[in-house]
Amino acid sequence: MTIADPKAPRADQADLDKAADRPEDADQWTAKIRTAAVDALPPQKLLPDRQPAYVASWIYVFGVVTIAALIVVIGTGFVLALFGPNWWHVSSTGLFVNSLHLWAVEVFMFSMVVHLWGKFFMAAWRGKRKATWISGVVSFLVSVGAAFTGYLSQQNFDSQWISTQAKDGINSTGTGALFNVTNFGQMIMWHIVLLPLVVVALVGLHVLMVRLRGVVTPFAAKNETPGVDAATSGAEVQA
Amino acid sequence: MPAIALVFGTLFGSLIDLNHPGNYIHWGFIQMSYGNLAVIVLMVVVFFAAILIPFKTHKEKGGDR
Numbered sequence: 001m002t003i004a005d006p007k008a009p010r011a012d013q014a015d016l017d018k019a020a021d022r023p024e025d026a027d028q029w030t031a032k033i034r035t036a037a038v039d040a041l042p043p044q045k046l047l048p049d050r051q052p053a054y055v056a057s058w059i060y061v062f063g064v065v066t067i068a069a070l071i072v073v074i075g076t077g078f079v080l081a082l083f084g085p086n087w088w089h090v091s092s093t094g095l096f097v098n099s100l101h102l103w104a105v106e107v108f109m110f111s112m113v114v115h116l117w118g119k120f121f122m123a124a125w126r127g128k129r130k131a132t133w134i135s136g137v138v139s140f141l142v143s144v145g146a147a148f149t150g151y152l153s154q155q156n157f158d159s160q161w162i163s164t165q166a167k168d169g170i171n172s173t174g175t176g177a178l179f180n181v182t183n184f185g186q187m188i189m190w191h192i193v194l195l196p197l198v199v200v201a202l203v204g205l206h207v208l209m210v211r212l213r214g215v216v217t218p219f220a221a222k223n224e225t226p227g228v229d230a231a232t233s234g235a236e237v238q239a
Numbered sequence: 240m241p242a243i244a245l246v247f248g249t250l251f252g253s254l255i256d257l258n259h260p261g262n263y264i265h266w267g268f269i270q271m272s273y274g275n276l277a278v279i280v281l282m283v284v285v286f287f288a289a290i291l292i293p294f295k296t297h298k299e300k301g302g303d304r
Contacts, residue, residue: 059286059290106278110282113282114282118289
């Protein structure tokens with residue numbers, strides 16, 4: 001990165017913006033990353049106004065339903081963390097937010113499974129989309145862990161029962177010393193710090209890859225019109 | 240308690256009564272609660288409904304596409 005001359009008049013942000021694409025700066029790592037990112041995902045591709053015509057089906061809405069549910073899960077999780085278990089077990093507002101958190105998770109897992117089925121039968125890994133598919137599968141598996149540690153973090157008899165039942169299963173895999181389901185402190189840290197970070201990062205990566213490659217074309221689109229690929233036919237509808 | 244809450248409470252309370260040990264199906268080595276089975280059936284129903292129910296789209300304004 002070039003350091004500005006400290007004796008020179010101080011540049012404001014507008015001047016820096018104008019200087020952002022100077023040819024002499026092109027070999028700097030900041031310029032290389034920025035150029036690569038914008039080339040791969042220009043703003044109109046990152047947040048498009050239109051989708052291909054074949055996306056006009058209810059089966060395509062479950063990915064965004066999953067993301068909407070995840071936003072509610074994270075939001076209600078913040079509120080639960082703010083006030084603590086005495087609040088979420090006793091007060092009516094706390095019980096309501098606790099229920100919102102639970103049911104948002106139910107919607108999240110439900111819609112993610114329907115999304116997974118839809119993409120499986122579309123063979124959505126076609127067209128260099130293997131990484132997108134794998135990131136979705138890993139997101140699903142990590143989400144199962146996030147939900148499981150959530151059940152262990154309820155601070156009630158239910159969570160005690162689940163932890164004492166699960167410990168035998170976990171111990172049988174030989175990982176009980178590392179992942180101790182009866183260690184409440186460890187489980188709540190996994191639930192509110194580690195796993196949410198991983199889920200959000202994976203879902204973010206998954207969405208970026210979907211935007212990068214686009215939505216997979218259906219099988220029939222190629223067969224019905226020989227020689228015309230739906231991905232390049234320009235058939236679009238408004239999103 | 241308002242009458243409508245009493246009616247709904249009685250109706251859903253009789254359908255989803257949690258004040259007893261859960262009911263489970265036993266299918267070979269598979270053991271599953273009826274609640275989980277209901278969710279799986281609902282997912283299958285929603286999956287096929289999503290494929291079969293038409294999706295309303297916006298009409299193009301003045302375009303030939």
